[in-house]
Amino acid sequence: MSLFSNKVIACGKLTGKFAEVPKEAQEVLTLALGLFCKLQGKKPQWRNLRITQVARGIDSQARMIALCLQRDGCTVYENQEAITEIKSLKDKSQQSIANKIRTQIERGCYVSKHLTNRGVDVGTGWESQFENYKTLVDSLATIISEMSYTVGKKTYKPIVINKRHGTGPHLHINFPPYGFNPKKCPGSS
Numbered sequence: 001m002s003l004f005s006n007k008v009i010a011c012g013k014l015t016g017k018f019a020e021v022p023k024e025a026q027e028v029l030t031l032a033l034g035l036f037c038k039l040q041g042k043k044p045q046w047r048n049l050r051i052t053q054v055a056r057g058i059d060s061q062a063r064m065i066a067l068c069l070q071r072d073g074c075t076v077y078e079n080q081e082a083i084t085e086i087k088s089l090k091d092k093s094q095q096s097i098a099n100k101i102r103t104q105i106e107r108g109c110y111v112s113k114h115l116t117n118r119g120v121d122v123g124t125g126w127e128s129q130f131e132n133y134k135t136l137v138d139s140l141a142t143i144i145s146e147m148s149y150t151v152g153k154k155t156y157k158p159i160v161i162n163k164r165h166g167t168g169p170h171l172h173i174n175f176p177p178y179g180f181n182p183k184k185c186p187g188s189s
């Protein structure tokens with residue numbers, strides 16, 4: 001039942017920051033686009049997948065955290081230990097948060113998978129003009145989350161989260177293994 005043996009030709013292209021995506025994740029997204037095209041029948045409206053974000057710089061990560069601290073306390077982040085450390089900063093300026101993120105990374109603590117290339121965003125905003133937009137986004141999310149891939153000798157599945165905040169509607173996809181514990185901040189007390 002491996003989807004990898006089931007070669008499906010995509011109807012469109014993978015655009016944006018696709019080149020930054022890890023190889024096994026590129027394969028997953030390529031096959032997913034093929035299946036997504038097939039699902040849409042003879043005249044697919046949604047032909048391309050735009051990779052809007054892969055690895056993010058520390059400064060832009062710090063800017064996002066400064067904003068979400070004011071909005072909701074950054075509940076969206078899986079690594080709440082890392083968020084708690086940032087919340088304990090007296091100076092919550094973007095610069096100060098960036099410095100904290102830098103020292104966290106040195107300890108193997110990553111507040112976001114986007115600080116590495118294991119977090120990948122697929123934009124879904126532009127397609128909102130399409131008929132059945134919501135159903136299409138849900139189908140795309142399901143297709144991607146049902147894929148599997150191997151790293152080393154282990155099999156993994158992408159983790160897909162449908163997001164509407166921040167830089168606009170997108171599917172945030174985590175591609176384990178991360179090389180760090182996504183929930184922990186080593187060295188925090």
Ligand SMILES: [Zn+2]
Nearest residue numbers: 119120121172
């Ligand atoms: Zn993301």
